[in-house]
Amino acid sequence: MRNIRLIARLDVKAPNLVKGVQFEGLRKLGDPNEFAERYYLEGIDEIYYEDIVASLYERNNILEIVAQTTRNIFVPVTVGGGLRTVEDVAAVLRAGADKVAINTGAIKSPEIITEISRRFGSQCMVLSIQAKKNHDDWEAFYDNGRERSGLDVIEWARRGQNLGAGEIILTSVDQEGTGTGLDIDLVRAVTDVVDIPVVASGGLGNPDHLVDVINYGNADAVAIATALHYQQFSLREFREKCLKEHISVRVPPN
Amino acid sequence: MAEVTVIESKIANLGSLVRAFETIGVTVEVSKDPRVICKARRLVLPGVGAFAAGMDELKKNELNFVLGDVVAKGTPLLGICLGMQLLLDSSEENGVTRGLGLIQGKVIKIPSVNTFGVRERKVPHIGWSAIFPSSKKQGWECSSLSTTDSGDFFYFVHSYRVSLANPKDSSAECDYSGVAITAALSKNNITGLQFHPERSGPKGLEILRAFARSDSID
Numbered sequence: 001m002r003n004i005r006l007i008a009r010l011d012v013k014a015p016n017l018v019k020g021v022q023f024e025g026l027r028k029l030g031d032p033n034e035f036a037e038r039y040y041l042e043g044i045d046e047i048y049y050e051d052i053v054a055s056l057y058e059r060n061n062i063l064e065i066v067a068q069t070t071r072n073i074f075v076p077v078t079v080g081g082g083l084r085t086v087e088d089v090a091a092v093l094r095a096g097a098d099k100v101a102i103n104t105g106a107i108k109s110p111e112i113i114t115e116i117s118r119r120f121g122s123q124c125m126v127l128s129i130q131a132k133k134n135h136d137d138w139e140a141f142y143d144n145g146r147e148r149s150g151l152d153v154i155e156w157a158r159r160g161q162n163l164g165a166g167e168i169i170l171t172s173v174d175q176e177g178t179g180t181g182l183d184i185d186l187v188r189a190v191t192d193v194v195d196i197p198v199v200a201s202g203g204l205g206n207p208d209h210l211v212d213v214i215n216y217g218n219a220d221a222v223a224i225a226t227a228l229h230y231q232q233f234s235l236r237e238f239r240e241k242c243l244k245e246h247i248s249v250r251v252p253p254n
Numbered sequence: 255m256a257e258v259t260v261i262e263s264k265i266a267n268l269g270s271l272v273r274a275f276e277t278i279g280v281t282v283e284v285s286k287d288p289r290v291i292c293k294a295r296r297l298v299l300p301g302v303g304a305f306a307a308g309m310d311e312l313k314k315n316e317l318n319f320v321l322g323d324v325v326a327k328g329t330p331l332l333g334i335c336l337g338m339q340l341l342l343d344s345s346e347e348n349g350v351t352r353g354l355g356l357i358q359g360k361v362i363k364i365p366s367v368n369t370f371g372v373r374e375r376k377v378p379h380i381g382w383s384a385i386f387p388s389s390k391k392q393g394w395e396c397s398s399l400s401t402t403d404s405g406d407f408f409y410f411v412h413s414y415r416v417s418l419a420n421p422k423d424s425s426a427e428c429d430y431s432g433v434a435i436t437a438a439l440s441k442n443n444i445t446g447l448q449f450h451p452e453r454s455g456p457k458g459l460e461i462l463r464a465f466a467r468s469d470s471i472d
């Protein structure tokens with residue numbers, strides 16, 4: 001059996017949890033720790049923090065938030081945003097994270113993927129790809145969907161795996177924050193060419209979207225943000241929908 | 255003296271394990287000093303990453319010999335993830351590497367394809383899997399799992415699995431897309447967990463609590 005992971009994605013602009021649409025028009029939602037703790041108690045499978053200003057201003061305010069979160073939360077925590085060196089990664093892991101998600105840093109110097117994977121293990125190295133549709137294919141962007149890399153997403157995913165990434169978190173910039181469904185073609189195009197797990201992110205608005213990206217996109221895990229943050233749906237509703245559709249998920253203790 | 259001593263290793267992320275013990279009120283120390291480890295009440299051998307690197311870390315402080323001695327004298331030892339795999343005779347990860355030899359068997363790759371070369375599962379196995387008592391046994395026969403229910407979910411992340419010479423050493427298994435994975439092993443005062451109890455929510459913390467309450471030799 002292979003169980004699909006449900007991951008709460010928390011975009012952070014320290015000290016607040018924020019949410020935008022296509023990474024724009026960020027709204028402050030409150031203390032990220034309170035949200036993370038609620039999701040943990042409701043049985044979330046993993047927590048994913050993205051420091052969404054770190055890349056722009058090259059700073060790392062998220063360490064404090066991670067340190068506080070991981071005192072009370074005992075599920076895997078992934079942290080991304082502004083990590084460029086092995087030392088940056090070591091600091092985040094020391095603060096309590098289990099994995100790091102690297103986007104800008106990997107585009108600017110792909111060898112960082114190999115370095116992180118060798119030093120901390122590939123299970124720690126998550127390649128974060130922000131994909132924007134461009135006619136019939138997708139281009140990888142960085143700095144929260146603002147900057148073009150010129151890299152084809154499918155090629156970049158394959159190369160990331162070869163360089164040592166243990167997992168890919170794939171965000172559709174077009175769908176991000178819209179709640180209108182994930183880019184299933186994008187997810188399918190990537191899961192078709194890599195052997196490592198792919199986390200689908202961006203656009204998940206309801207439990208039907210979750211079922212679709214698993215059944216048609218072959219996603220291994222799904223990141224949920226808006227739908228949980230605004231309490232449009234509970235984690236339990238997502239799980240129950242999966243089980244009803246014969247999709248295996250973890251059933252947390254009551 | 256601390257109730258639990260975690261064996262320090264450069265390649266393991268000890269923060270979450272230490273915090274997990276602290277959260278459940280267990281006094282914990284981290285050490286790689288053979289003198290401290292000899293006197294420890296209970297030992298945890300953690301680890302992530304490559305098998306050979308894990309053995310090298312232990313050998314640096316001659317802990318490969320020390321662990322044999324403390325196990326012989328009866329100190330409870332809990333190996334987690336790579337720490338469990340290191341307990342075995344050898345691993346085929348990146349060529350054959352000798353392990354601690356405290357549990358008979360070897361560490362082998364989880365197959366990603368079937369005998370016809372068709373891809374059946376992704377490797378590494380990352381995620382939550384339900385564990386069940388190994389078929390030949392009644393119950394877990396492992397004191398650290400005393401609070402675990404059959405079918406409880408735990409968090410796994412690994413590319414290799416153990417193949418035990420004595421199937422009776424297996425106390426729990428999980429199924430990963432058709433391949434049986436030894437999720438927990440136990441033999442006398444040795445316990446091994448392939449999953450991460452420190453990353454498996456309240457049910458994982460209960461295992462750590464049960465281990466910290468297991469009989470120590472003092």
